[in-house]
Amino acid sequence: MTVSHRVEPQIVTTLDGAIAVLRSRGLRLSSTRRLMLEALLAAEGPVSAERVASRLNLDAASVHRNLETLERHGLVRHVHLGHGPGLYALLAGGEREYLYCDGCGAARAVPTKELDPLRRRIRERYGFEARFDHFPIVGLCSACAAAGGEERGRELAGPAAG
């Protein structure tokens, strides 16, 4: 089940902040939810429900359900990087969009406002409101483009410095 991305985002950077949002929305703070929030805060980037479940030794179906609840309340978002399952992240660093390399699987997160000029161009030309948070810009990173896209690997780089 995909939750709409038009839910108002809740930017949280600490466990206390996340718990405060949960409570303000009338949601129960179960031990599963607390563990999941800690794991998401510690994650380097978007992670799959399966990875969260296996790392915490929790039931995958329960983790899925809880991620959907958190997403419905704006605490969490998921992104589809290539062919894999949806990957989840808190909105700790603000809203992010992604560039995903179809060659090596590297994902680069960029702050949403950085892509606004691109979005404006697409809006003017096609009357289309592009968003790269749920489905990223896909293509080849510079290394894969230079090498013909043959590299394999997987990493998540943070937002660009400039």
Next chain:
Amino acid sequence: MTVSHRVEPQIVTTLDGAIAVLRSRGLRLSSTRRLMLEALLAAEGPVSAERVASRLNLDAASVHRNLETLERHGLVRHVHLGHGPGLYALLAGGEREYLYCDGCGAARAVPTKELDPLRRRIRERYGFEARFDHFPIVGLCSACAAAGGEERGRELAGPAAG
């Protein structure tokens, strides 16, 4: 199995053209392949392997295998529109990229060269070679953006006139 999009495209607009490419690549023209090529030539836009199989009353696994063979030889490409399965199309009208509405499921095909200025901008800013043929630009069409993205439906529009 995903076939690389870096295979040289074979632009064909007729059954005879497609058969000529098959033969030039040393591929057999089975009755399944002939039926599939006819169906793809008649399709309005990208279609799933399941839809091709059910329309032609063919085995789905065989259709999948043959689509992959055709893709490996540059006759066919697949695109991932949203959460659904890969959708296949011949390169009859030349290379296409897509804008996909996450609200109503409408896809708009545009000739690749139209998106070159956008691609240049992304290359200059991120050193990233964006391609929107395998994974489209996703967002909201003007109707869904105006309505808050609540519409449902599915259609495929042709390339923009201008």
